[in-house]
Amino acid sequence: MLCYARFRDRLGSLTNGSGKLPDKIIEVRDVDFSRGNRTIFRNLNLTIERGQVTAIMGPSGTGKTTLLQLITRQLRPDRGQVLVDGVDIATLSQAQLYQLRQRFGVLFQNGALLTDMSVFENVAFPIREHTRLPDSLIRHVVLTKLHAVGLRGAADLMPSQLSGGMARRVALARAIAMDPDILLYDEPFVGLDPISMGVIVKLVGQLNDALDITSIVVSHDVHDVAAVADFSYVIADGDVAASGTPEELRNTSSELVKQFMHGLPDGPVGFHYDAPDYAEQLLGTRSDSR
Amino acid sequence: MFRDIYVTFHGFLQNFGAMCLFLARLVQYTPSVLIKRYSLVTYQVYNAGALSIVIIMVSGLFVGGVLGLQAYSNLERFNAEDTTGIFAGFALIKEIGPVITALLFAGRAGTSLASEIGLMKATDQLSAMEMMAVDPLRYVAVPRFLGGVISMPLLTAVFTTVGLLGAHLVAVELLGVDVGAYWQQLQSALDMEDVYEGIIKSVVFGIIASLMAVWEGYNSVPTAEGVGRATTRTVVITAIAVLVFDFMITAWIL
Ligand SMILES: Nc1ncnc2c1ncn2[C@@H]1O[C@H](COP(=O)(O)OP(=O)(O)OP(=O)(O)O)[C@@H](O)[C@H]1O
Ligand SMILES: [Mg+2]
Numbered sequence: 001m002l003c004y005a006r007f008r009d010r011l012g013s014l015t016n017g018s019g020k021l022p023d024k025i026i027e028v029r030d031v032d033f034s035r036g037n038r039t040i041f042r043n044l045n046l047t048i049e050r051g052q053v054t055a056i057m058g059p060s061g062t063g064k065t066t067l068l069q070l071i072t073r074q075l076r077p078d079r080g081q082v083l084v085d086g087v088d089i090a091t092l093s094q095a096q097l098y099q100l101r102q103r104f105g106v107l108f109q110n111g112a113l114l115t116d117m118s119v120f121e122n123v124a125f126p127i128r129e130h131t132r133l134p135d136s137l138i139r140h141v142v143l144t145k146l147h148a149v150g151l152r153g154a155a156d157l158m159p160s161q162l163s164g165g166m167a168r169r170v171a172l173a174r175a176i177a178m179d180p181d182i183l184l185y186d187e188p189f190v191g192l193d194p195i196s197m198g199v200i201v202k203l204v205g206q207l208n209d210a211l212d213i214t215s216i217v218v219s220h221d222v223h224d225v226a227a228v229a230d231f232s233y234v235i236a237d238g239d240v241a242a243s244g245t246p247e248e249l250r251n252t253s254s255e256l257v258k259q260f261m262h263g264l265p266d267g268p269v270g271f272h273y274d275a276p277d278y279a280e281q282l283l284g285t286r287s288d289s290r
Numbered sequence: 291m292f293r294d295i296y297v298t299f300h301g302f303l304q305n306f307g308a309m310c311l312f313l314a315r316l317v318q319y320t321p322s323v324l325i326k327r328y329s330l331v332t333y334q335v336y337n338a339g340a341l342s343i344v345i346i347m348v349s350g351l352f353v354g355g356v357l358g359l360q361a362y363s364n365l366e367r368f369n370a371e372d373t374t375g376i377f378a379g380f381a382l383i384k385e386i387g388p389v390i391t392a393l394l395f396a397g398r399a400g401t402s403l404a405s406e407i408g409l410m411k412a413t414d415q416l417s418a419m420e421m422m423a424v425d426p427l428r429y430v431a432v433p434r435f436l437g438g439v440i441s442m443p444l445l446t447a448v449f450t451t452v453g454l455l456g457a458h459l460v461a462v463e464l465l466g467v468d469v470g471a472y473w474q475q476l477q478s479a480l481d482m483e484d485v486y487e488g489i490i491k492s493v494v495f496g497i498i499a500s501l502m503a504v505w506e507g508y509n510s511v512p513t514a515e516g517v518g519r520a521t522t523r524t525v526v527i528t529a530i531a532v533l534v535f536d537f538m539i540t541a542w543i544l
Pocket of ligand 1: 035036040058059060061062063064065066067109220
């Protein structure tokens with residue numbers, strides 16, 4: 001029923017207007033962004049193709065989570081635009097933004113389950129907020145989603161009774177509760193055992209194929225991403241350092257990508273957060289050293 | 291030094307302005323929340339109000355008792371111990387009831403509201419709501435604010451009533467003031483205006499205490515440390531604001 005409604009919506013949006021939707025569902029154009037005086041992105045450009053699984057990779061702290069926040073307008077870029085279906089999201093009113101966000105499903109890095117509700121209510125929350133479905137139907141949808149992540153048996157637990165990996169799977173069930181068009185996964189594979197990880201990897205692929213969803217997967221685990229991604233971006237130093245299919249990236253000649261893909265400690269990517277010279281700081285010869 | 295004062299003052303004004311805007315938005319959303327999400331509001335009345343009743347009643351009993359003792363021991367010197375009821379009653383209804391209830395409320399309910407909201411922020415729950423197209427201001431902030439605003443006058447009434455009983459216990463049962471004199475004197479001396487003063491104060495303090503708790507939680511730094519600081523600030527700022535407003539309201543009414 002829910003699926004049907006969304007299918008009809010989608011048909012509607014396909015047939016009105018110019019007829020065909022652009023292949024680029026999300027486009028990030030010339031974006032600058034800084035937090036305080038730390039520049040995170042400088043002139044960032046990337047596009048996400050409709051119906052594909054796109055991976056965003058990069059070392060810790062390069063701004064992958066920040067990029068997701070820019071795409072969903074939790075943050076606004078200092079310069080440049082983020083387009084979703086060709087519309088600059090900075091121009092949307094709050095009501096329009098909320099309408100757009102109903103098309104997004106977001107899996108937060110730490111799950112972000114609502115702590116005062118049971119697992120069942122967490123998954124039911126977006127459905128209750130945005131539809132007027134009867135309880136029996138909501139129950140049906142919620143149990144289906146929980147079953148997909150293998151946690152139908154945990155429906156009555158509270159979030160505090162879940163392990164980290166279980167919480168993330170519940171969060172995934174909640175993210176797909178409204179059958180979104182675009183799924184954003186922030187580090188979906190961290191802290192999962194190999195079996196659940198296999199399940200999630202398979203689920204990401206299935207959702208994408210079966211429901212024609214566009215997925216963006218943020219991860220630093222190159223091998224897991226390679227299993228699901230159609231296309232990857234590697235972000236480093238505020239810009240796209242490399243892009244391509246997983247095979248292309250594996251066979252790349254770029255030093256930086258090689259270092260990242262093969263996990264080498266030495267190379268162009270600095271392991272350290274920006275810092276004054278180590279020796280100088282230890283010897284206390286710099287006036288601003290602590 | 292003048293520069294420091296200027297910067298501090300400027301920051302204070304900015305903060306104050308932002309808080310007024312926040313209050314305006316809370317009030318703006320109040321009607322729709324009351325209609326569409328009244329169950330959240332009732333739950334928050336329970337959470338902030340009903341759960342504070344025990345501490346309010348115990349404190350009320352002892353504060354009333356102390357007032358009875360003090361009033362009696364002073365009035366006795368002028369052979370006016372029959373007016374103990376007036377003394378204790380006026381103090382409770384006009385000043386001590388609203389003020390102490392507000393301070394206790396800040397300590398019991400205010401801190402828990404601020405830390406709850408701060409924790410929701412620190413664990414991305416507020417962002418998650420925004421991403422599910424649910425406005426956390428309407429879902430989290432307004433119901434908690436309203437819960438506090440509704441609870442405070444009720445709690446004040448409970449505190450004052452129990453306080454009068456406490457004073458009665460000490461003065462009448464313990465020290466032997468005539469029971470008829472105690473209540474009769476109070477009743478004839480007390481005007482409706484005095485009761486209104488207490489009610490006005492309790493409503494104003496309710497708005498202050500709830501606003502501070504929700505504001506501090508909502509704007510806390512989203513870390514464990516930030517949440518801790520927000521809870522402390524809630525109590526400190528509420529206490530100061532309540533005492534300042536108490537003075538201003540009293541001065542305005544008299
Ligand atoms: N709220 C914040 N205020 C200031 N700086 C922040 C904030 N959040 C993140 N940062 C900074 O922004 C940079 C990018 O953070 P982000 O969370 O996007 O990294 P990430 O790529 O997701 O890292 P990870 O893989 O570890 O999750 C980091 O260097 C961090 O120091
Ligand atoms: Mg991250």
